[in-house]
Amino acid sequence: MISQKAKYALRALVVLARADSEKALFISDIAEEQNIPKKFLEQILLDLKREGIVMSRRGKMGGYLLLKGADDITFGEILRLIDGPIASLPCLSKIAYRRCEDCSDEDTCEIRHVFNEVANVTRGVLDKTTIADCLIYGEKGKIPAILDM
Structure with a gap:
């Protein structure tokens, strides 16, 4: 399950992506539109700024x-930035x-093998799905092809 902070980050990025690329948006406008606490959004946007995703x-x-x-x-980049590793087991994490x-033996661990498949599929979707894909979804009301399984 992703954190509320990650959901807010993704929602804020969608709002910024929808906006005119030359027009900066105030935190208060994003917060109001997405019903995000302003102080929390300030911290999220600072994190995204430090990582070179947004600018102010x-x-x-x-x-x-x-x-x-x-x-x-x-989505994968943002989730890792905000929430950390995506993998459900520490032995499957790419970053931690x-x-x-x-x-006793990762090669024969049945649980690891099953969750490795889950992690690969999850990473595949999250690392291919972009904020731009969300805009397509919002405009056409259908799931982007990357998610259409």
Whole structure:
């Protein structure tokens, strides 16, 4: 299950992707549109800014904009940034691997093999699905082809 913070991050990125690429959006506008607590959204956007996903402008025309293209921001990237590893077992994590304490042999662990399949499918979808795909979904009311299984 993903965190509320990750859901808010994804929703904020969709709002920024829908906006004119030259027009910065105020945190208060994004927060109001998506019903996200403003202070929480400020922290999320700072995290995304540190990672080079969004940028901010100061002043009257200030606010936040996407720094990366919506078609270059994947769900997997955002989930890893906000929530950490996607894998359900530590021995399957790509970014935080560690051997399970109670495992004597990863090669013969039946549980690991099953969850490896789950992790591969999950990563496949999350690492191919972009914020731009969400825009297509919103416009056409159908699941993007990448999710149509």
